[in-house]
Amino acid sequence: MRLNPYLAGLxxxxxxxxxxxxxxxxxRWVSVGSSLSEWIVAxxxxxxxxxxxxxxxxxxxxxxxxxxxxxxxxxxxxxxxLEPDILVGxxxxxxxxxxxxxxxxxxxxxxxxxxxxxTTLERNLGRLGELLGDQPRAxxxxxxxxxxLERQAAWVAAAQRDQEAxxxxxxxxxxxxxxxxxxxxxxxxxxxxxxxxxxxxEHAGYRALSSEALMALDPQVLIFTDRSLDGExxxxxxxxxxxxxxxxRAAKDGRLLVIDPTLLVGGLGxxxxxxxxxxxxxxxxxxxxxxxxx
Amino acid sequence: MRPVLSPRSLFVxxxxxxxxxxxxxxxxxxxxxxxxDTLRALLRLFGLPLDGEGAGQAELILGQIRLxxxxxxxxxxxxxALAGVAMQGLFRNPLxxxxxxxxxxxxxxxxxxAIVVGASLGxxxxxxxxxxxxxxxxxxxxxxxxxxxxxxxxxxxxxVAIMLLAGVAxxxxxxxxxxxxxxxxxxxxxxxxxxWNLGSLNGASYARLWPLLLVTVVVxxxxxxxxxxxxxxxxxxxxxxxxxxxxxxxxxELVLCTAFGVGAAxxxxxxxxxxxxxxxxxxxxxxxxxxxxxxxxxxxxxxxLLLFADLAARLVLAPAELPIGIVTALLGAPFFLYLLVxxxx
Numbered sequence: 001m002r003l004n005p006y007l008a009g010l011x012x013x014x015x016x017x018x019x020x021x022x023x024x025x026x027x028r029w030v031s032v033g034s035s036l037s038e039w040i041v042a043x044x045x046x047x048x049x050x051x052x053x054x055x056x057x058x059x060x061x062x063x064x065x066x067x068x069x070x071x072x073x074x075x076x077x078x079x080x081x082l083e084p085d086i087l088v089g090x091x092x093x094x095x096x097x098x099x100x101x102x103x104x105x106x107x108x109x110x111x112x113x114x115x116x117x118x119t120t121l122e123r124n125l126g127r128l129g130e131l132l133g134d135q136p137r138a139x140x141x142x143x144x145x146x147x148x149l150e151r152q153a154a155w156v157a158a159a160q161r162d163q164e165a166x167x168x169x170x171x172x173x174x175x176x177x178x179x180x181x182x183x184x185x186x187x188x189x190x191x192x193x194x195x196x197x198x199x200x201x202e203h204a205g206y207r208a209l210s211s212e213a214l215m216a217l218d219p220q221v222l223i224f225t226d227r228s229l230d231g232e233x234x235x236x237x238x239x240x241x242x243x244x245x246x247x248x249r250a251a252k253d254g255r256l257l258v259i260d261p262t263l264l265v266g267g268l269g270x271x272x273x274x275x276x277x278x279x280x281x282x283x284x285x286x287x288x289x290x291x292x293x294x
Numbered sequence: 295m296r297p298v299l300s301p302r303s304l305f306v307x308x309x310x311x312x313x314x315x316x317x318x319x320x321x322x323x324x325x326x327x328x329x330x331d332t333l334r335a336l337l338r339l340f341g342l343p344l345d346g347e348g349a350g351q352a353e354l355i356l357g358q359i360r361l362x363x364x365x366x367x368x369x370x371x372x373x374x375a376l377a378g379v380a381m382q383g384l385f386r387n388p389l390x391x392x393x394x395x396x397x398x399x400x401x402x403x404x405x406x407x408a409i410v411v412g413a414s415l416g417x418x419x420x421x422x423x424x425x426x427x428x429x430x431x432x433x434x435x436x437x438x439x440x441x442x443x444x445x446x447x448x449x450x451x452x453x454v455a456i457m458l459l460a461g462v463a464x465x466x467x468x469x470x471x472x473x474x475x476x477x478x479x480x481x482x483x484x485x486x487x488x489x490w491n492l493g494s495l496n497g498a499s500y501a502r503l504w505p506l507l508l509v510t511v512v513v514x515x516x517x518x519x520x521x522x523x524x525x526x527x528x529x530x531x532x533x534x535x536x537x538x539x540x541x542x543x544x545x546x547e548l549v550l551c552t553a554f555g556v557g558a559a560x561x562x563x564x565x566x567x568x569x570x571x572x573x574x575x576x577x578x579x580x581x582x583x584x585x586x587x588x589x590x591x592x593x594x595x596x597x598x599l600l601l602f603a604d605l606a607a608r609l610v611l612a613p614a615e616l617p618i619g620i621v622t623a624l625l626g627a628p629f630f631l632y633l634l635v636x637x638x639x
Contacts, residue, residue: 051613069614072482073489075496077359078613081324092482097497105354172481180481205480 025133026108030079032071032089033114034262035269037062039125040088042141042270045132051082053089055265076101086131090114090267114267116187118146121268141270148273149194156196156280159287166283168197169219169250172206172261179224180206181214187264188223191272195279197221211244221283222250225261257282299580301587308594315601319364320356322605324612327352336361362498367601369503369510370495370563373555375596376517378570379589380548383524385454388578391571392556395549396438396461399468401560402491404434406475409487427490428502428561435557438464443549452545454531492617493566495604502562509558513551514593520544521585528583566619568626569596579633599626 030051031037037056040049051066053074068079071093079087079102086108093099093111103109110131112124122142129138170188171179182188183203192199200217201209209217222245235256239246250256263275281287299307321332335352339361377392385394392398408430442464446457476484523544526534535541556570573596574588581587603621610616 054614066613067611069611070485070489072486073494073496073615073617075324075608075613075615077355077608078324078615080355080359081326081613095497097499097502100499101358101497104358208477 026085026131028082028084028086030068030082030084030087031056032068032074032087032093033267034058034265035114035267036088036090036112036124036128038269038271039128039141040132043125043128043132043138044134045128048132050084051079053093055262057262058260058269058271074098076105079107080105086110088112088128088131112267116190116268118149118268121145124267145270145273149276152194152273152276152280155287156194156284159196159280159284163284163286165196165198166220166255167200167218168192168221168223168283169200169214169217169248170223170225172225172264179208181209181217182206187267190268191259191263191276191279192223195276195283197279197283211242214242214244215247218248220249220253221255221257222248223257223259223279225259225264255282301581301591304577304581304587304591305594308591308598311598312594312601315598315605316364316368318605319367319601320360323355323360323608325355327355332356359498362500362503363495363604364601365507366495366498366503366562367604368597369506370559370566371569371597371600372593373506373510373513373559373596374566374569374600375573375592376513376589377552377556378574378596379524379585379592380517380552381570382574383527383585384545384548385458386528386530388575389571392552393465393570394458394461395552396442396464396468397435397553397556398560398565399465399472400438401431401435401557402565403438403468403471404430404432405490405560405564406472406487407434409490410475410479410483425502432557432561435560436553438468439549439553439557443546450542452542454545489617490564492619493564493622494607494615494617494619495563496608496615498562506558506562509554513555516547517551518586518589520547521589524585524589525583564617564619566600566622568619568622569600572626572630573599576630576633 027048028050029040029045029048031040031049032053034055034057037049037052038058040046041059041062046061049062049065051068052062053068053071055071056062066082068074068082071089072095074093074095076098084107087093087099087102088110090112092114099109110127112127113120125138125142126135129135132138170182170192172182172188181201181203182192182199183201183205184199185204186206188206189199200219201207239251245251257279259275259279260271263269263271320336321327321329327335331352335356338353339357374392378390381390381392381394382388384390405427408427412426442457442460443452445460446452446454448456476487479487523534523539523541526537526539527541527544529537531541534544559566574592577588577591577595581591600618600622603625604618606625607616607618607621
């Protein structure tokens with residue numbers, strides 16, 4: 001019997017495709033890093049998550065999952081007890097010997113970047129989509145995110161025609177201790193910039209500032225990341241303890257904002273557009289809200 | 295102070311405790327393995343040709359995770375407790391701990407240097423990076439101890455009181471430098487540093503285990519040979535000299551054992567407090583001050599206590615883990631207080 005070469009080729013191609021598709025997608029996921037966990041949920045992977053790290057707090061449903069602790073102090077056996085196929089995290093996770101042990105035990109380690117920029121996000125979402133087996137959805141989510149950011153940028157540009165960009169200082173607060181100011185190359189700086197503000201501090205990373213330096217910076221808007229600062233009494237107490245803060249323009253004008261600190265962990269997350277809209281509405285109080293635009 | 299226990303009954307109890315600690319440390323963990331599998335996997339690791347289904351997983355967890363971790367705990371606990379006895383003997387003070395000669399603060403300084411500078415350089419050679427922290431901690435511990443010892447030397451004699459004061463001063467200096475590094479560190483590096491300061495047996499690997507095991511074996515064989523000299527030293531330096539012991543050499547050996555032992559332990563597992571202070575003290579309360587009993591008893595008790603503490607550290611919050619320094623202090627301090635209060639009544 002002679003085989004039709006065309007048919008044979010088709011068969012071979014079909015078999016190849018089958019073999020490729022047979023490479024199973026990971027079904028049990030452990031996710032490390034707030035933003036990554038949120039993206040996995042946004043891409044429809046929530047059912048596959050079996051464990052998350054201590055920064056993964058959103059959406060509320062994943063708090064019920066097993067917590068594997070702080071991302072730089074992972075424990076090999078604890079993670080293995082969840083029987084994961086894959087561990088997804090950023091370059092911030094460790095320690096390296098533990099990752100090696102996990103890899104030896106057959107857990108796939110997928111290290112994505114935690115850089116706060118759109119190119120990184122595009123690459124991360126593409127990879128997550130591939131691993132979840134739903135690339136179209138990942139592309140859709142990314143396009144939506146981009147679009148919101150573009151709308152946001154347009155809104156900020158419009159608002160800046162009537163009003164100058166405010167000088168903003170973001171303080172990373174651990175209740176009681178000296179707050180750390182966010183400088184260049186941080187997720188906080190990205191947030192301030194895209195909400196239409198100008199970051200007053202110029203150092204790189206997060207630094208503790210002296211009271212005098214704080215007064216000299218004299219920001220027009222203060223952002224706190226401490227959820228316990230919600231409410232008048234808490235703020236009054238903060239100002240009593242830090243007279244330097246109370247002397248800033250932001251305090252005098254009452255322009256104090258609070259954001260969720262988990263927004264700043266593990267790169268750009270899906271809750272950022274909403275946080276940006278809220279921040280920029282407070283930066284430009286006279287402009288119309290983003291959502292009210294045609 | 296009269297011994298509460300005879301040496302023989304103490305050793306039987308301690309040997310049982312250590313055996314229990316070793317077995318539990320191998321048998322328990324966040325992944326639950328049937329005891330039969332654990333035993334079979336263990337025997338296979340020691341080269342017995344046994345077969346059984348599901349042995350692969352058990353063998354991997356035992357061989358790659360629990361066994362190195364257990365050996366690390368055994369070595370760290372032993373060497374910290376022995377160094378504690380050596381220091382309490384050298385300073386003739388039951389409140390001495392290995393930190394007095396600056397080895398802990400020196401190691402912490404080395405680690406802070408490695409963590410902060412390593413993070414800011416970023417581009418270390420791949421092969422070296424995982425060992426940089428351990429090497430720096432070890433080198434820092436040795437260097438500071440060497441300076442303390444050197445400052446205590448005068449006219450060919452080692453003045454223990456000056457060494458003690460030099461240790462206090464250098465610990466303060468190291469603390470200031472660590473403070474400087476923490477100031478330079480960013481938020482993430484800071485957390486790494488904090489966790490290192492609390493110690494952990496997590497991520498133990500054979501490559502980092504062997505140097506420590508070697509040091510531990512040498513220290514554990516060497517110090518008991520000096521038990522008589524240490525006993526003589528209890529009477530006072532000149533008395534020990536008149537009894538025919540080479541006191542200068544003894545001091546040098548004690549400092550050397552402590553520096554290498556604690557340096558290696560800290561390099562492998564971070565700062566783990568309390569074992570070096572509490573265990574020798576506890577053993578002295580139980581069997582009296584004879585170093586021929588005190589040294590081996592402390593070694594056994596230190597290893598057992600550390601292994602039990604590690605067991606708690608990995609089981610309480612599973613699948614996450616507690617730093618072991620928290621557990622040793624939480625277990626050790628109240629027990630120690632209880633003994634003190636009971637002893638006074």
